[in-house]
Structures are given as C-alpha cells and as structure tokens.
Amino acid sequence: MSEADPSLPLQGQAAIITGGARGQGRSHALELARLGADVALCDLCEDVATVGYPLATRDDLAETAELVEATGRRCVSEVVDVRDLGSVIAFVDEVKASLGSVDIMVANAGVTAIGSICDMDAAQWGNVIDINLTGVFNAIRAAAPHMRSQRSGRIIGISSMMGRTSQPGIPAYTASKWGVIGLCKSAAYELAGFGVTVNAIAPGNVSTPMIHNEELYRLMRPDLEHATKDDVAPVMAGLHVQPVPWLEPEEVTAAVVYLVSAGARHITGSVIDVDAGASARFTA
Numbered sequence: 001m002s003e004a005d006p007s008l009p010l011q012g013q014a015a016i017i018t019g020g021a022r023g024q025g026r027s028h029a030l031e032l033a034r035l036g037a038d039v040a041l042c043d044l045c046e047d048v049a050t051v052g053y054p055l056a057t058r059d060d061l062a063e064t065a066e067l068v069e070a071t072g073r074r075c076v077s078e079v080v081d082v083r084d085l086g087s088v089i090a091f092v093d094e095v096k097a098s099l100g101s102v103d104i105m106v107a108n109a110g111v112t113a114i115g116s117i118c119d120m121d122a123a124q125w126g127n128v129i130d131i132n133l134t135g136v137f138n139a140i141r142a143a144a145p146h147m148r149s150q151r152s153g154r155i156i157g158i159s160s161m162m163g164r165t166s167q168p169g170i171p172a173y174t175a176s177k178w179g180v181i182g183l184c185k186s187a188a189y190e191l192a193g194f195g196v197t198v199n200a201i202a203p204g205n206v207s208t209p210m211i212h213n214e215e216l217y218r219l220m221r222p223d224l225e226h227a228t229k230d231d232v233a234p235v236m237a238g239l240h241v242q243p244v245p246w247l248e249p250e251e252v253t254a255a256v257v258y259l260v261s262a263g264a265r266h267i268t269g270s271v272i273d274v275d276a277g278a279s280a281r282f283t284a
C-alpha cells in the first residue's frame with residue numbers, strides 16, 4: 001500500500017463548490033485542489049435581473065476550471081442554478097459518478113440586493129432568498145444522502161457577518177444569511193451520527209465583485225454621486241472592529257480548509273466568524 005502524501009491531505013476526495021466561477025468560490029476551489037482534492041464547480045454564469053451588479057460568466061467558470069486542472073487535479077464544471085433542486089441533485093449525482101465520491105460541499109453561491117424594506121418588491125426579495133437560503137438547502141439536500149451512506153462528509157454553508165447582525169437596506173440578504181446558520185445547525189444535528197459535519201462561515205467584507213460595485217458603493221456613500229474604493233473604505237472598515245475595510249478571499253478559504261481538516265472532525269453545528277473582529281460586537 002502506498003504511503004499517504006502529507007502535503008496532499010485531501011487526496012482521493014471530491015469537493016463541490018457552488019458559485020465557484022470567481023470570488024471566494026474560486027479561492028476555495030484552488031486551495032482544496034492544491035491540498036489534493038478533485039473539484040466540481042457550478043455557477044449560474046448569467047446575470048439576475050434584480051441583482052444590481054454583474055454575476056460571473058462562462059469564461060470565469062472555464063478559467064477557474066483551468067486553474068484547478070493546472071494543479072494536477074480533476075475538475076468537473078457545469079452551469080447550474082442553485083435555485084433549482086432537480087438541477088443541483090443531477091449535478092451532485094454526476095459528480096459522484098465521475099469523481100467517485102462526494103466528500104466536501106461548500107454551499108457558497110450568493111447574491112445581494114439593496115433596497116428599503118418599504119419598497120423592496122417580491123422578485124428582489126424572492127431571488128435573494130431563493131439563491132442564498134434555498135440554494136444552500138438544495139446543495140445540502142443533494143450532497144447529504146451521498147455523505148450519509150459513505151458515513152463521512154463535510155458541509156460548509158457560507159453565511160455572512162450579516163447573518164449575525166444587521167444593516168439597513170439589505171433585508172433579504174440579512175434574513176437569508178441568518179437562515180443559513182439555522183439550516184446548517186439543523187442539518188448538523190441530523191447528520192451527526194453519520195460522520196458528516198455541517199458548519200457555517202460568517203465572513204465580514206471580502207474583496208470580490210459582490211462588494212466592489214457601484215450599487216454597494218452608493219449604499220455606503222449616499223452623499224456622493226460617484227463613490228470610489230477610497231471613498232467607501234472607511235465606511236466598510238467601520239463594519240469591522242480591526243481597522244481594515246475588507247478581507248481577501250484566501251482568508252475565508254483558510255477557515256474552509258480548517259473545517260475540512262481531520263482536526264475539525266468533532267466540530268459541527270458551529271459558525272466561524274472571519275470578520276476582522278466584527279463579531280466582538282455581537283456574538284457570545
């Protein structure tokens with residue numbers, strides 16, 4: 001029998017990342033691959049009418065897949081809308097057939113929609129809840145049966161610091177991210193006897209297209225017609241406790257890597273706050 005390579009602790013495992021075309025999802029994909037996992041990526045790869053910034057493209061998804069393959073691992077990538085349970089189940093079943101197992105699920109796809117609670121319409125509300133909360137349910141629903149029968153698996157739901165507190169102007173986002181934490185805890189409880197852990201990560205501001213766009217800059221600096229990165233940085237830093245406006249995606253990836261490591265096998269139903277100290281204000 002060949003010795004396991006300690007530099008590849010995830011060798012032989014298959015990791016699925018929703019919303020994996022760019023941003024944090026891409027960072028998770030590359031690091032899990034570097035640690036030895038084969039990777040399956042899905043993304044919507046088109047814009048959503050009620051979301052005020054562009055989402056990832058097919059080129060982004062192809063580029064992430066190429067970067068994963070450049071590490072020497074296998075990569076499956078597909079356009080899948082996490083709002084559609086049937087498509088998510090079909091994708092995960094296909095991953096099981098082609099990569100051999102379903103070991104890690106990072107339910108990462110998400111969007112934000114900005115608007116007052118007094119005039120947000122049903123489509124704005126519905127799309128955020130469907131992608132951010134139902135999408136995480138769909139990912140868990142698709143992966144959990146495979147993990148339960150394998151009697152092993154790691155599921156991570158990406159929540160947000162807004163899943164621990166709130167801000168005006170993002171009611172659907174905040175509700176969806178609080179929901180992700182409750183969903184992960186319930187799934188953790190149910191799957192605890194089957195060797196499957198389920199945890200959430202609650203990032204602060206992370207430097208991706210979700211925050212670096214005109215719409216969010218306007219929410220942060222309503223006093224300016226064309227706010228720049230420098231204009232919004234102090235406001236963004238004010239959401240944290242450490243004096244930094246945003247984190248890099250790799251800092252969230254470090255928490256993903258910990259939660260899928262052998263050392264985290266008895267951590268389930270938990271939330272890791274990766275938020276430059278924002279949680280010092282609001283969590284026990």
Ligand SMILES: NC(=O)c1ccc[n+]([C@@H]2O[C@H](COP(=O)([O-])OP(=O)(O)OC[C@H]3O[C@@H](n4cnc5c(N)ncnc54)[C@H](O)[C@@H]3O)[C@@H](O)[C@H]2O)c1
Pocket residue numbers: 018019020021022023024025042043044045046055056057080081082083108109110111131135158159160161202203204205206207208209210211
């Ligand atoms: N950027 C932040 O400040 C921040 C903070 C806390 C939490 N988050 C969360 O982190 C996760 C990743 O976001 P990000 O910062 O990398 O932003 P991002 O916009 O770069 O990435 C989100 C990805 O999800 C994809 N996506 C959107 N709708 C989808 C759907 N219906 N089906 C499949 N894929 C879909 C997008 O195309 C995109 O590739 C999200 O859940 C987000 O809510 C982000």
